[in-house]
Amino acid sequence: MANIETVQKVIPFKESKLSKKEQIASMFDQIAFRYDFLNHFMSLGIDRIWRRIALNKLKSLAPKTMLDVATGTGDFAILAEKRLRPEKITGIDISEGMLQIGRQKVEKLGLSDKITLQSGDSETISFPDATFDAITVAFGVRNFENLEKGLSEMRRVLKPGGKVVILEFSNPTVFPVKQLYNFYFRYITPLIGKYVAKSEAAYSYLPDSVKAFPQGKAMVSILNGIGYQSVTCKTLTFGICSVYCATR
Structure with a gap:
């Protein structure tokens, strides 16, 4: 079973002396120009559906202030x-x-007055306690250098009664989805990354990080241990993706 220590040891550039956090920042700087295209291409556009399902978890809350981490x-x-x-x-x-x-x-869509994107670290979020009604993270928590610290910081800046929604890849367990998924992730994904994003390392890190990440009951247990309430996990598309919801 994946554990937090294993997650922290999975890094993009195995020969690098930089910290995981520094490597992650460098990796995403390198692939930024192809990131959106590859997200949609490699998931056959299903990632858009996953995002909508995750956000539907917040409809009843009708949040006025939101933080999107990673x-x-x-x-x-x-x-x-x-x-x-x-x-x-x-x-x-x-x-x-x-x-x-x-x-x-954001600027092209005319949303600069509604959405602000700024440099920030999940482990030292630069906002006061109880600032946000809702917090979202899509495909980012497995990249945290210190998972528990990042999740704790998110809880700190969440208002009492506020919700966090975490969307993350997971490992399917149903035959033959599991076998096809593992083959695609292990062999095809790095090749696409190499030739389209010019970074084989980034897209080899992806399956390694997913495999190492605590999933399902393990992730629910971590969230409960940090102090979140009403923690739930819903798997999507045969278990390829999971949505975690929790309340402060």
Whole structure:
């Protein structure tokens, strides 16, 4: 079973002396120019459906202020603005390369007054306690250098009664989806990364990080241990992806 120590040891550049956090920032800076295209291409567009399902978990809450952690190029924040219409969304990420692309998208859509994308670390979130009604993370928590610290910081800046929604890859267990998924992730994904994003390491790290990440009951247990309430996990598309919801 995956554990937190294993997650922290999975890094993109195995020969590098940089910390995991520094490697992650560097990796996303390198692939930022192809990130959105590859997300949609490699998932056959299903990632868009996953995001909508995740955001539906917040509809009843009708949040006014939202934080999107590991926002990347801002796709999740932009979709949240469209579907939930909060007053303000703040997105944070450690990759300035990703943020630059995200800011261009936000400006082009005329959403600069609603969405702010800024440099920020999940483990030291620069906002006071109980700031946000809702917090989202899409495909980002497995990249945290310290998973528990990042999740604890998210809880700290969440208002009492507020919700966190985490969307993350998981490992399917049903035959033959498991076998096809593992083959695609292990052999095809790195080749696509090598030739399209010019980074085989980044797309070899992807399956390694998913495999190592605590999933299902293990992730629910971690969230409960940190102090979150009403923690749930819903698997999507035969277990390829999971949505975790929790309340402060």
